[in-house]
Amino acid sequence: MHPEAHTHPDPHAPLTAGARALRIGIGGPVGSGKTALVAALCRTLAADLRLAVVTNDIYTTEDADFLLRNGVLPADRIRAVETGCCPHTAIRDDISANLDACEDLEHDLGPLDLVLVESGGDNLTATFSKGLVDHQIFVVDVAGGDKVPRKGGPGVTTADLLVVNKTDLAPLVGADLSVMARDAAARRGDLPTVFLSLVEDPAATPVADWVRGLVKG
Amino acid sequence: MSTTLLLLADGRFPAGGHAHSGGLEAAVTAGRVRDLETLAAFLDGRLATAGLVAAAFAAAACRGGDTSTLDSEMDARTPSPALRKASRAQGRALLRAGRTLWTLSTVERELHHPVALGVVAAAAGLAPEEAALTAAYGTVTGPASAAVRLLGLDPYATHALVARLARDCDAVARRAARVATVDELPACSAPLLDIGAEAHASWEVRLFAS
Numbered sequence: 375m376h377p378e379a380h381t382h383p384d385p386h387a388p389l390t391a392g393a394r395a396l397r398i399g400i401g402g403p404v405g406s407g408k409t410a411l412v413a414a415l416c417r418t419l420a421a422d423l424r425l426a427v428v429t430n431d432i433y434t435t436e437d438a439d440f441l442l443r444n445g446v447l448p449a450d451r452i453r454a455v456e457t458g459c460c461p462h463t464a465i466r467d468d469i470s471a472n473l474d475a476c477e478d479l480e481h482d483l484g485p486l487d488l489v490l491v492e493s494g495g496d497n498l499t500a501t502f503s504k505g506l507v508d509h510q511i512f513v514v515d516v517a518g519g520d521k522v523p524r525k526g527g528p529g530v531t532t533a534d535l536l537v538v539n540k541t542d543l544a545p546l547v548g549a550d551l552s553v554m555a556r557d558a559a560a561r562r563g564d565l566p567t568v569f570l571s572l573v574e575d576p577a578a579t580p581v582a583d584w585v586r587g588l589v590k591g
Numbered sequence: 592m593s594t595t596l597l598l599l600a601d602g603r604f605p606a607g608g609h610a611h612s613g614g615l616e617a618a619v620t621a622g623r624v625r626d627l628e629t630l631a632a633f634l635d636g637r638l639a640t641a642g643l644v645a646a647a648f649a650a651a652a653c654r655g656g657d658t659s660t661l662d663s664e665m666d667a668r669t670p671s672p673a674l675r676k677a678s679r680a681q682g683r684a685l686l687r688a689g690r691t692l693w694t695l696s697t698v699e700r701e702l703h704h705p706v707a708l709g710v711v712a713a714a715a716g717l718a719p720e721e722a723a724l725t726a727a728y729g730t731v732t733g734p735a736s737a738a739v740r741l742l743g744l745d746p747y748a749t750h751a752l753v754a755r756l757a758r759d760c761d762a763v764a765r766r767a768a769r770v771a772t773v774d775e776l777p778a779c780s781a782p783l784l785d786i787g788a789e790a791h792a793s794w795e796v797r798l799f800a801s
Contacts, residue, residue: 455610455800456610456797456798456799456800457609457610457798458609458610458611458612458737458740458798458799458800459737459740459741459798459799460609460610460740463609464609464610467603467605467609468603468605468606468607468608468609468610469605470605470606470607470683470684470687470688471607471610471680471684471800473687474607474680474683474684474687
């Protein structure tokens with residue numbers, strides 16, 4: 375034992391998982407529907423979870439404004455982080471502004487169950503640092519081409535949940551969902567993939583259920 | 592000269608700097624910086640004003656100066672609320688990083704960036720002049736890197752500008768490290784940086800935090 379080591383606990387040591395809200399990162403290419411998914415999750419989960427959102431859109435308040443306009447969360451539960459033209463840097467290499475935003479939300483609002491951190495639209499290589507989030511969702515859409523899962527990249531291959539979004543558009547863009555399912559399974563091994571259409575399922579049921587399982591777990 | 596100095600001065604050090612343009616985004620949008628020549632003038636001006644002040648405060652904090660006094664003095668030299676906020680946000684990020692790497696002498700969560708830099712440099716075992724050099728260097732590399740991203744300037748040509756500023760940077764750091772008392776701390780101001788920062792903070796669309 376080293377009692378001295380415990381005499382002066384660092385008052386600003388980061389809270390570890392369990393002592394703070396669960397943090398889930400939501401990443402994916404531009405236009406894949408990250409913000410719409412965040413809005414759907416807020417609508418579905420806000421009744422039984424204390425939650426807040428951090429956005430990293432390059433246009434600063436664009437995503438936050440979308441969430442506000444859609445009335446899914448009050449303004450004090452949404453923080454926007456500027457990323458200096460480098461959205462992937464802000465969620466992976468230098469996570470300080472996002473950590474500040476997460477901590478400020480919990481400090482200002484009291485204990486929270488869940489903070490969703492939405493990345494700015496980036497490319498297939500963008501993933502969240504484990505120092506920032508506990509779990510991450512990667513969102514791609516069928517209109518981006520049914521080859522996306524086969525291309526892989528860290529987002530597709532390592533995200534805890536892969537969401538293939540806008541399945542209602544598949545017939546219109548000639549995307550073969552069975553090819554996407556097969557390629558995703560090949561790239562991801564045992565990691566789960568869900569297919570989603572917010573037009574047909576505005577509550578984003580499979581994703582909301584997955585998130586609930588993590589928060590309660 | 593040490594590896595620790597290089598670590599702390601490295602643009603990849605995770606202390607939040609990448610999201611700040613050091614006033615460059617405002618200057619670009621206002622048309623004051625549009626090419627290498629105008630960028631060179633901007634960097635000259637920034638080093639001689641904000642750079643010297645930051646370097647002197649970093650050296651003073653590194654030497655063990657009272658952080659709360661230095662923080663108030665820095666407030667007095669930062670009339671723009673937007674710049675105060677940006678400086679404190681970067682100070683907080685740097686203290687977060689420093690606290691993880693070394694044992695800091697302060698329990699403050701937020702300090703102005705130059706003061707935080709001095710505290711972290713001291714904890715890392717660096718000398719006041721090295722803290723000053725890190726501060727001066729950061730005041731030019733931040734906007735230079737932002738210029739590459741915002742204006743698409745040739746990265747080699749932009750680094751050549753920084754290389755030409757090396758002797759000026761060294762001189763600013765030496766001068767800053769010679770400041771012995773709080774009363775001698777410089778107060779060079781750059782009004783356009785203050786005005787630009789206030790305009791920038793009011794924009795609906797911006798790419799950098801400051």
